[in-house]
Amino acid sequence: MSAILSEPVLRWPLNVDAVMQSTYATGDDQLDRLYQKAKAQQWNADDYDWSYELNPDNPLDMPDGTLLIFGSPLWQKMDEPARAEVRHHFHAWTLSQILHGEQGAMLCAIKLAQGEEHLSARLCACAQAFDEARHIEVYSRLVNDKLRVTYPMSSSLKRLLEDTITSRQLDITNLGMQVLVEGIALSIFQNIVAYSRDSFIKEVVTRIQRDEARHFAVGRVTLRRLYNGELSAAEMREREEFTCEGIHVLYEHLCADDIWEQLGQNRKECGELVRNSKMANALRRNLFRRLVPSLKDMGLLNGKVVTQLEKMDMLDYAELPLRVEA
Ligand SMILES: [Fe+2]
Numbered sequence: 001m002s003a004i005l006s007e008p009v010l011r012w013p014l015n016v017d018a019v020m021q022s023t024y025a026t027g028d029d030q031l032d033r034l035y036q037k038a039k040a041q042q043w044n045a046d047d048y049d050w051s052y053e054l055n056p057d058n059p060l061d062m063p064d065g066t067l068l069i070f071g072s073p074l075w076q077k078m079d080e081p082a083r084a085e086v087r088h089h090f091h092a093w094t095l096s097q098i099l100h101g102e103q104g105a106m107l108c109a110i111k112l113a114q115g116e117e118h119l120s121a122r123l124c125a126c127a128q129a130f131d132e133a134r135h136i137e138v139y140s141r142l143v144n145d146k147l148r149v150t151y152p153m154s155s156s157l158k159r160l161l162e163d164t165i166t167s168r169q170l171d172i173t174n175l176g177m178q179v180l181v182e183g184i185a186l187s188i189f190q191n192i193v194a195y196s197r198d199s200f201i202k203e204v205v206t207r208i209q210r211d212e213a214r215h216f217a218v219g220r221v222t223l224r225r226l227y228n229g230e231l232s233a234a235e236m237r238e239r240e241e242f243t244c245e246g247i248h249v250l251y252e253h254l255c256a257d258d259i260w261e262q263l264g265q266n267r268k269e270c271g272e273l274v275r276n277s278k279m280a281n282a283l284r285r286n287l288f289r290r291l292v293p294s295l296k297d298m299g300l301l302n303g304k305v306v307t308q309l310e311k312m313d314m315l316d317y318a319e320l321p322l323r324v325e326a
């Protein structure tokens with residue numbers, strides 16, 4: 001296995017009080033339903049046949065049109081072995097980032113389980129923590145045992161995860177992880193399920209996608225109430241700024257800047273190629289299609305968020321129907 005760069009262990013404060021309650025009432029219909037669903041939908045990664053081998057030339061077996069540099073002059077002049085290397089590294093980078101995100105999600109779920117006031121929300125968070133542990137298990141097997149190339153967390157993702165995990169406002173942890181990061185991850189999983197021709201990958205990712213849709217719904221349901229009247233105008237502005245920053249950082253993250261040097265290419269030139277490519281921008285932009293309608297539903301489509309989405313040509317997604325899980 002080749003680890004591109006080894007990273008030291010990161011230590012971040014969770015900044016949350018452990019809330020010990022004296023009453024045990026649940027009674028939140030939407031969250032209770034999601035918790036019941038979480039219990040009924042438990043599954044075991046060991047049930048899959050992990051002796052199955054992926055195609056090293058295209059591990060996720062995705063069409064080349066899903067690659068950021070597909071169709072560019074750089075792609076045109078590559079021979080088949082070079083293209084296979086691009087596929088392998090792009091898939092390894094994508095799954096490595098998902099794996100880091102899964103670890104971040106596990107930490108956030110643990111934090112929410114400690115600090116949420118309502119028992120229904122805490123039970124959902126406990127169930128989620130175990131889902132995320134299973135996702136770590138699956139993606140770690142895929143990255144380390146199957147693709148055998150690992151990438152460290154991108155600097156953009158690291159920044160967002162640190163702000164999300166360490167926030168003293170529990171709802172910002174919820175917003176950063178359950179809505180922003182999970183929203184993008186959900187669209188990536190949907191793409192893999194829709195385009196991959198590998199039945200093993202399709203099946204495993206479908207299972208994970210079902211769990212993530214539940215987590216995304218828990219975040220949306222919880223925050224929707226809070227952001228529709230419970231916070232002051234100044235507090236809402238802080239959430240809108242966090243959302244704008246998160247969208248910007250995730251859009252940058254999706255350029256996959258760290259792969260080019262590993263492929264013998266110039267990092268800066270490839271970074272510009274991706275940022276100036278209509279097709280690559282459409283691929284990146286499309287990953288926000290689940291997130292934007294949810295921001296609208298939660299009451300976060302105001303002020304700066306609208307301006308930013310308009311500038312990034314993503315505001316139209318607000319008109320897409322919301323996919324409701326609960
Ligand atoms: Fe997950």
Ligand SMILES: [Fe+2]
Pocket residue numbers: 105132182211212215
């Ligand atoms: Fe999740």
